[in-house]
Each structure stands twice: as structure tokens, then as C-alpha cells.
Amino acid sequence: MIARTWRCLCPPKHRDGFLRHMDLTGVQECAALPGYLGHQVLERIMDVMVEITLVTYWRSMEDIAAFAGDDPSLARLYPGDEAYGIIPEPQVRHDLVLEQAIAAHSE
Numbered sequence: 001m002i003a004r005t006w007r008c009l010c011p012p013k014h015r016d017g018f019l020r021h022m023d024l025t026g027v028q029e030c031a032a033l034p035g036y037l038g039h040q041v042l043e044r045i046m047d048v049m050v051e052i053t054l055v056t057y058w059r060s061m062e063d064i065a066a067f068a069g070d071d072p073s074l075a076r077l078y079p080g081d082e083a084y085g086i087i088p089e090p091q092v093r094h095d096l097v098l099e100q101a102i103a104a105h106s107e
Contacts, residue, residue: 001031002039004056004064006075009049009087018084020093022054030056049087057097064094077094 010018019041030036035058042053058064065071075092 001100002058002061002064003093003095003097004068004072005053005093005095006055006060007051007089009046010052011085012036012048012050014044014084014086015050018052018081019085021080021084022052023077025080026054026076027056030067033063033067035059035066052086061094068092 004075022041027039027041030039037057037059039054039056042055044051044053061072065070068074068076072094073091075088077088081088
């Protein structure tokens, strides 16, 4: 499994709208493709911005290339992103997932 990680900075006032926009564009597009295995959205509150990280999980680099195009290291941005004042990272990171565990504890 391969984790594809992209980050952006987002003004706090646009956070909720951008998260909805990201779900309706990139997340839903990924979810409809062969080889997509899931995703996580992470948030880190910074001084004046919110860092949003999207991690998508894929079966192979070939599956990622079907989504990302000829250069999978480049971020895939969408029309309308600019309306949310984001500062996107232009590159993404790809990591081979060696181990994954999510504990389910009941209280």
C-alpha cells in the first residue's frame, strides 16, 4: 500500500468550506478510482493558519498515476481551490506503508 500525502495552509475562516470543497473534488474523485484504498484528513492549528493534510491510500504507483497524471509527484489542484485562500504545497509525498494498526477500544 502507498500513502500519498498532500498539504496546504488554509485561513481559519475558510476551513469548513475548504474541507467540504476538498471532499467534493479530490476525495470523491479518488474514491471512485480503481486502486483507491481509503483516506485520512489531518489538521494542525498554527498561529494564523490551519495546516490541512490529505493522505490517500493506494494499491500501487500505477493506480496513483491514473489519478495524478504523468508526474505523480505534482499536487493535483482543483478549480475553486483559490476561493478558499489556500497555500498549497506543489509537490506530494509517496510512502510505502509497511505497517498499519488502528486500535478499537471500547470504554
